[in-house]
Amino acid sequence: MTIELPLPRSGDSRPPRPPRTAAPGTLRALRVLAAHPEGVDLATLGGHLGRTSTGVLPVVTGLLRSGHAERTDAGAYRLRPGPAFGGPERPALRWELPEVLSEAVSELYRRTRAWTYLVEWADDDHLDVVDLRGHQGLGLVPELPARIPPSMAHALAVSKVLVAFAPDRRARLAPGWTAYTPETITTLAAYDAELARVRRDGYALDREEYATGFGCVCAPIADPGGRVSAAIAISLPAARFRAELDDLVADVTDVARRAHRRWFR
Secondary structure (H helix, E strand, O other): OOOOOOOOOOOOOOOOOOOOOOOOOHHHHHHHHHHOOOOEOHHHHHHHHOOOHHHHHHHHHHHHHHOOEEEOOOOOEEEOOOHHHOOOOOOOOOOOOOHHHHHHHHHHHHHHOOEEEEEEEOOOOOEEEEEEEOOOOOOOOOOOOOEEOHHHOOOOHHHHHHHHOOHHHHOOOOOOOOOOOOOOOOOHHHHHHHHHHHHHHOOEEEEOOOOOOEEEEEEEEEOOOOOEEEEEEEEEEHHHHHHOHHHHHHHHHHHHHHHHHHHHO
16 A cells, blocks of 8 residues: 655645643542552553543543653553652653544544544554543453553554554564464464555454454554554444444545544645
8 A cells, every 4th residue: 555645735724723621530640640650550540540441541641642641661651750740851752643643533433433542653562552432332352452562463453554564563573473263363474465455455454353253444544754653443343343344444544544634734
């Protein structure tokens, strides 16, 4: 797949955005992080807030983007040192994805009413789920962690997309992959063929390869330089995945293209 960069249009400008409001639970989350300077994981933070790990992820995402929190090397979350917290000023740890991608997650969730999430590479070859939308009653892929290790990359649509457009990452994947279900890809030859399909079609599918009864559709989002920096995906029960696949693919790829164009502007 060739990801083309749209040309800027004369007089084109982005409309002003409404003021952002803090996600519910933000102040409570800050208090928990302040009480645990060593950092806490999503499960622990969610327990303090009465939420699941996935339920607390939007709050953590907002704190990361605002600079109030940071991710530790171990994958935990803590307050980011700075004047507001009594520590020395420190530059941001890493470049953050723009707000337009968070808006894309909201748009895709609105269209599909399926669990919707945004994933990016971390520096340690993990994949980080950096934004997520959903509600109770929807089926979310069981035990999908917020930090996806390289050992799971063969079984998920989000990792197929990111690996397909990052050959250097592909070389770091070790053979001997776990067969999570009878549909899991477990050989390098089959995986390379799958990556070729992703590049050709511009999206990836998980056909019950990680969890029986669940499917996933994922598309890449290229940054203004043409590099695939993130992937946006939906996960849903396999019966709906099969029945509505064409429409779901159209929604996911359309939102991904729109997110790229807005990012480019």
